[in-house]
Amino acid sequence: MPVLKIRKYGDPILRQKAAQQTTFEAALQQQAEDMIETMREAKGIGLAANQVGMPNALCVVEVGLVIEGAEPRAFVNPVIAATAGETVSYEEGCLSIPDVNDDVERPNQIRVRFQDLEGVSHEEEFEGMLARVLQHEIDHLNGIFFVDRLGPLRRKLLSKKLKELAEQTQRELAEEKSKRKPS
């Protein structure tokens, strides 16, 4: 199984809203497995499809980092159906934004509607860390980064770093593109 390249802040696919997944075939299972392997290699707790350059509404979560011994899970077409509980502030990071961590406020409890890899619909409640990770990944599938959810002051403090990262990403993308052209 290949480890996939993780797209970085500044890559336009990370601002795209994911396309609804309508087929549930072996390719989707394979994509989920590749994403789980990529997430583990990068030591992440969650990963969304656009972070590996794929446009569909799929994310994976390393549940075992929260519940000992639990298997990683895949969520297809996930949406937050409801939120509840208090709003909690906790430090987040993102594999697409290296070296940036900051506190993000999010509801502590959510109800998520999703499909599994076979296409079966589910609705399930999550709280605490799993609720946070799922909100972070569902944000990705809507083209939203955790840094978008910071207050104006924090965003301002990070703006230079984010701009530099975006510029570096765009240089790398341009380079990749030029390599693909026949010379």
Ligand code: NI
């Ligand atoms: Ni992220």
